[in-house]
Every structure is written in C-alpha cells, then in structure tokens.
Ligand SMILES: NC(=O)c1ccc[n+]([C@@H]2O[C@H](COP(=O)([O-])OP(=O)(O)OC[C@H]3O[C@@H](n4cnc5c(N)ncnc54)[C@H](O)[C@@H]3O)[C@@H](O)[C@H]2O)c1
Ligand SMILES: N[C@H](CO)Cc1c[nH]c[nH+]1
C-alpha cells in the first residue's frame with residue numbers, strides 16, 4: 001500500500017486512483033446480455049460452461065435438493081444463520097414505512113400508500129466465496145416488504161450443486177425460486193426471461209465487476225437497487241487508533257476480490273507507517289493471500305492528511321461503501337460525514353459485524369454511488385402510490401389555484417373537468 005500526501009487540488013485524482021471503473025467491462029457484458037436475450041436457456045448453458053466451467057441441465061433447484069441441504073448442513077452454521085436472520089429481521093422491520101393520509105386543506109385528503117413490488121430477483125454472489133449471508137440480506141427485506149415472488153440466482157459449484165448453506169438460508173428467509181446460474185448471464189435472465197426463468201420487476205444484490213456492469217445495462221428494462229460491488233472500505237483514523245485493528249479491516253475487505261478497494265485516511269504518519277508494515281507482514285498468513293495482494297496493489301491506498309477535517313473531506317469525496325471511524329471521538333467525526341453506505345463507529349465495530357450479524361444490510365452502494373444511494377432496505381422493495389379524495393368543500397378550496405394554472409397552461413379540458421364538478 002502506497003502512502004500519498006493529501007492535497008485538495010488532487011482530490012479527484014486520488015479518489016479515482018483507488019476506485020474501480022465498472023464501465024471498463026460494459027462492452028463484453030453487453031454481448032453476454034444480448035446472447036441471453038436472444039438465446040434463452042441454451043445461451044445460459046453455454047455461458048455457464050464458459051465462465052463457471054460447469055454443465056447445467058436444470059437451472060432450477062428442486063425442493064428435494066433444499067431438503068437434502070437441510071439434512072447436510074452443519075448444525076452450528078444453521079444456528080448462526082438463524083441468529084443472523086433474526087437480527088436482520090428485527091432491524092429491517094423497523095425500516096418498514098407505513099402509508100398515511102392527511103387533510104391538506106379542508107375537504108382535500110391526500111396521502112401515500114405502501115405497496116410491494118410484485119417480483120424481485122436477488123443476485124447472490126458465489127464465484128470466489130460462498131455468500132449465504134447475502135441471501136438473508138436480500139430475501140428478508142423483500143419478504144418483510146410483502147414481495148410475492150422472490151427469485152434468487154447464484155453461480156453453481158463445480159459439481160453443479162448450490163452450497164447447502166445458501167439453500168438453507170434461502171429457504172429460511174422465504175425465497176420462492178432458486179436458480180443455479182451466476183454472473184452477467186443471471187442478471188440478463190432475470191431481466192429478459194428465458195424458457196426456465198420468468199423475468200422480474202427489479203434486480204438487487206451484490207456481485208463482481210461483471211454482475212455490477214450487467215445490472216447497470218439492464219436498468220430501464222427492470223429497476224435495480226444500485227451498483228453493489230466489488231467491495232470497498234475507507235477507514236478514518238487518528239493516532240489513538242489501533243494499527244492492528246486497521247490492518248485487519250484492510251485485509252478483510254481485500255480478501256473479497258482482487259478488485260476490492262481499501263483506503264486508510266489518517267493525520268498520523270506514525271500510524272500510516274505501522275499499518276502499512278502490519279498489512280504487509282500479515283498477508284502471508286492469510287488463506288486468500290493472492291487475492292489480497294492483488295487487491296492492495298491495485299486499489300489499496302493510505303492518504304496522509306493534515307488533520308481529521310481533511311480526512312472527512314476526502315472520505316466524502318470517495319463516498320465509500322463501508323466507512324470505519326477510529327478517532328478519539330468517532331461521534332464528533334461522524335457529524336461531518338455526508339456520503340457513506342454503512343458506518344462503523346469506534347474500535348469495537350468491525351465491518352464483519354455488519355456483514356453477518358448486527359442486523360444492518362450488507363448490500364451497499366460502491367464506486368462512489370453512496371453519494372446518491374443508501375444501502376438495501378425494505379424500502380428497496382416497495383412503491384408508494386399517492387392517493388386523494390376530494391369533497392365539494394375541497395373543490396371550492398382548490399378552485400382558485402387549479403383553474404388559474406390550467407388556464408395559464410392553455411389546458412382548457414383540465415379546467416372544465418374541474419369546473420363541471422363544481423356546478424353539480
Ligand atoms: N457491495 C456489496 O454490497 C457486496 C456484498 C457482498 C459481496 N460483494 C462483492 O461481490 C463480489 C463477489 O464476486 P465473486 O466473483 O466472488 O462472485 P460473483 O457471483 O459476483 O461472480 C462470479 C461470476 O462471474 C462470472 N465471471 C467470472 N469471470 C468472468 C469473465 N471473465 N467474464 C464474464 N463473466 C465472468 C461468472 O459467471 C461467475 O459465475 C465481490 O466483488 C465482493 O466484493 C459486494
Ligand atoms: N463485505 C461484504 C459487502 O461488501 C459483505 C459480506 C458478506 N460476507 C462477508 N462480507
């Protein structure tokens with residue numbers, strides 16, 4: 001990890017240096033999407049052979065396979081999934097908005113309903129790691145929101161199966177259909193449909209650069225949550241922080257993907273040097289050392305600032321997926337934060353807690369999208385149609401405004417539709 005001095009004039013250059021550009025793969029991903037749109041299941045088979053090295057006959061996971069997974073899964077893992085699911089459920093129930101109706105003016109009742117999206121597709125990554133936790137993070141909020149059809153797609157393992165924990169988590173969370181297909185081809189299948197997979201209204205969930213690019217390309221045909229992956233962490237730390245905890249946060253994020261990004265922003269040169277040393281010292285003991293090394297070489301950065309205010313400014317410009325604040329007063333530092341997916345305050349709040357168990361959602365916006373998106377929530381699965389009911393008194397109270405504006409816009413039928421009711 002290189003140490004770079006912060007400079008306001010170079011802020012966008014520094015941000016870009018530690019950020020992946022998903023658009024780099026839009027071309028090849030567009031080809032994959034066209035293949036699936038034109039070729040359906042046969043194209044899915046060909047692409048699954050090409051990218052996953054697996055021959056798949058039936059994409060849909062059967063009920064028998066799910067029952068088998070329940071029998072085979074280690075009880076401790078099942079219990080951990082149950083506990084995580086319960087915390088995620090509790091957190092996401094609190095997010096659920098309710099409808100309302102209010103009297104805007106006498107006789108003018110207006111409000112908002114809350115209605116679920118009919119069908120959603122959850123992408124569950126599975127290339128370099130197995131992500132049962134992502135099933136819980138996507139399917140549980142969809143179920144709480146009342147979505148009727150919840151489809152999950154995940155890459156098949158080398159023997160064509162889907163890992164037991166993924167199937168058990170899907171069943172526990174309430175998924176309606178599970179398909180063994182991954183990558184951009186899975187996103188295309190959920191957007192356009194194939195003989196086996198019916199299209200959905202919205203696609204959510206994280207993935208690697210190909211999955212994220214595919215979601216960007218199908219947006220418009222269906223809705224999407226936001227670009228979510230590869231993963232990122234930015235840590236703001238001062239001299240009071242533990243270099244060991246910071247090094248571990250960096251290693252934990254980097255092990256996701258060679259394209260994951262890890263950034264430390266600190267006003268302490270001593271801390272920067274200690275963290276750098278510790279990261280390099282510890283990589284060799286990590287099981288996923290190759291992935292970590294590649295990730296840190298390309299997207300690892302330490303930014304040295306004059307003070308914590310500058311660190312906050314850099315963080316807001318970077319808009320990280322995960323932000324860890326390890327300063328003397330994390331709450332005070334938090335006050336300046338505007339752009340971040342999920343924030344971890346203080347030394348004892350590792351990102352891994354939010355990844356698995358504290359209840360918050362781990363599907364979060366990446367590559368600067370935390371400037372305008374929040375992470376996945378029950379709100380990601382609902383629509384809010386507005387509704388109104390107007391009485392004669394209401395018509396009288398609105399007539400000045402409506403008639404004047406309708407006539408000014410030259411829309412006389414609008415005016416007449418309103419005036420006629422006043423005459424009755
Ligand atoms: N932001 C978030 O909310 C979040 C949450 C969890 C995980 N993640 C990220 O999800 C990602 C998971 O990545 P992964 O690779 O392990 O699993 P993945 O399921 O996202 O990707 C695997 C698929 O990529 C496709 N693929 C591989 N090489 C390809 C190529 N050259 N061309 C086209 N397609 C190809 C294959 O079809 C394969 O099935 C990581 O980047 C991780 O950081 C992000
Ligand atoms: N850190 C990931 C979100 O970017 C989520 C995750 C799942 N499992 C482990 N981590």
Ligand SMILES: [Zn+2]
Nearest residue numbers: 252253256355
């Ligand atoms: Zn993680």
